[in-house]
Amino acid sequence: MSEPVEPEESRIELPWQRFVAIGDSFTEGLGDPSADSPGGLRGWADRFAEVLGGYDGDFAYANLAVRGKLIRQVTEEQLEPALDLRPDLVSVSAGGNDVIRPGGDPDAIAEQLEYLLRRIRSTGATAIVFTGVDTGFQPVFRSIRGRVAIYNENVRKVAQRHDCVVVDQWALEELQDQRYWADDRLHLNALGHHTIARAALDALGVPHGLTPLDPPPLPAQTWRQARKGDAVWAKEHLVPWVIRRLKHVSSGDHVEPKRPEPGYPGGPAQTGVR
Numbered sequence: 001m002s003e004p005v006e007p008e009e010s011r012i013e014l015p016w017q018r019f020v021a022i023g024d025s026f027t028e029g030l031g032d033p034s035a036d037s038p039g040g041l042r043g044w045a046d047r048f049a050e051v052l053g054g055y056d057g058d059f060a061y062a063n064l065a066v067r068g069k070l071i072r073q074v075t076e077e078q079l080e081p082a083l084d085l086r087p088d089l090v091s092v093s094a095g096g097n098d099v100i101r102p103g104g105d106p107d108a109i110a111e112q113l114e115y116l117l118r119r120i121r122s123t124g125a126t127a128i129v130f131t132g133v134d135t136g137f138q139p140v141f142r143s144i145r146g147r148v149a150i151y152n153e154n155v156r157k158v159a160q161r162h163d164c165v166v167v168d169q170w171a172l173e174e175l176q177d178q179r180y181w182a183d184d185r186l187h188l189n190a191l192g193h194h195t196i197a198r199a200a201l202d203a204l205g206v207p208h209g210l211t212p213l214d215p216p217p218l219p220a221q222t223w224r225q226a227r228k229g230d231a232v233w234a235k236e237h238l239v240p241w242v243i244r245r246l247k248h249v250s251s252g253d254h255v256e257p258k259r260p261e262p263g264y265p266g267g268p269a270q271t272g273v274r
Contacts, residue, residue, distance in 0.1 A: 012207065014055050016089040016126065018262055020062045021045040022078040023093035026130075027065035028258060031187030038063075039258030042190070045091060047197035049265035051208045060262035062087075066255050071095045071112045078257075079116060083123060085262055090120050091128040091200070099132060099144065099151050106147055110154035117162045127164040128200060131155050137176045167196070167203045179215035191215055 021027045029043020037046060049061035062085055064078045074094040082090060094116070095109040113129070120127045131152040135141035152170055159166045172195060174180055180192035188196065191213055198210045 012055060014052060014206065016052065017056060017058060018060045018062075018085065018087045019049055019052060019089040019091070020082045020085050020087035020262070021049075021065055021091045021093075022074055022082050023065040023091070024069045024074065024097055025065070025067035025187060026096060027063065027091065027093050028067050029063075029193065030067055031182030031184070032190045032193040037258075041258060042193065044188070044193040044196035044200065046265060047194060047210070048091075048200050051197070051201060051206065051210065053265040057264070059264065061259065061265040062257075062262040063259035064257040065093070066257060068097060068255075069094070070098050071109055071116075075112055075116055079119060081260075083119065086123075087125050087262075089126045089128070091130075092116055092120070093130045095151060095155075096132060099147055100141065104144075104147060106151040106154055109151060110158055113155065114158045114161070117158060117164055121162045121164070126204075127159075127162065128167060128203070129155055129159050129164050130167045130196075131170045133169045133172075133175050137178070165203050167200050169196070169199070172196075172199060174212075177215060179218065 027043065027045050028039070029037070029041035029046060032042045032044075033040055034042035037043075045061075045063055045065070049059075053059045053061065062082075064082055066077075069077070071094040074092075092113070095113060098104045098109050099106065117127055117129070132148040132155075135145045135148055149170075156166060158164075169175060174195050175188075175192060180188060180195060182189045182192075194210065194213060198208070198212070201208045201210065
């Protein structure tokens with residue numbers, strides 16, 4: 001477990017008092033279950049907000065992200081509700097579901113992202129965006145690595161144009177380790193979300209006590225056991241995903257945001273992996 005924010009650090013006055021997160025499953029927190037968290041999920045945004053909450057008892061946090069959403073849906077369903085909450089800090093992670101779909105166009109995604117960021121920055125709020133993870137280590141997603149790279153360059157370009165903070169997931173070597181990913185191989189686990197929370201705090205220059213964590217050792221596997229594991233994964237996760245695409249349904253259909261209203265996220269005692 002990581003160390004909490006030190007008392008002398010907690011006296012630092014941060015420039016943000018209301019954080020709103022929008023996006024898809026990455027920001028909702030899939031892969032990081034927690035019975036104590038709203039919706040049964042914690043995730044990087046909760047962990048990040050808990051650290052910020054440790055600096056200010058009046059700090060408030062809302063999370064409108066919903067799994068499975070495309071960037072167009074994030075724009076149509078989450079942007080205005082987020083701005084209505086009058087945040088001074090907004091995280092936007094959208095476009096990942098578009099990129100991994102066959103025919104996903106990184107340039108079209110960038111146009112939508114630019115609209116999102118322009119609207120957010122016009123309010124004076126600080127905006128945080130994320131590049132995609134380097135998918136080269138994932139056999140199933142290795143073929144879209146070039147598309148993700150183009151998407152990332154577009155994210156950096158748009159972010160620079162609108163003076164946004166970029167969290168560079170592509171550069172996080174820890175995320176090339178399968179032990180940072182959930183069983184579905186698509187979402188980060190608790191270790192992965194902890195890593196993103198650290199990276200987001202670092203990108204904003206916020207002092208924190210979240211330390212790098214060592215993942216458990218990989219269990220020894222024979223070739224046959226590894227292939228059996230691949231078959232189980234395909235049956236339980238890949239095939240349902242393909243079927244949803246064919247039926248034009250989303251895992252986020254009928255799912256409501258887990259933190260629709262701003263509230264205090266918790267304090268330093270909640271900043272570690274548990």
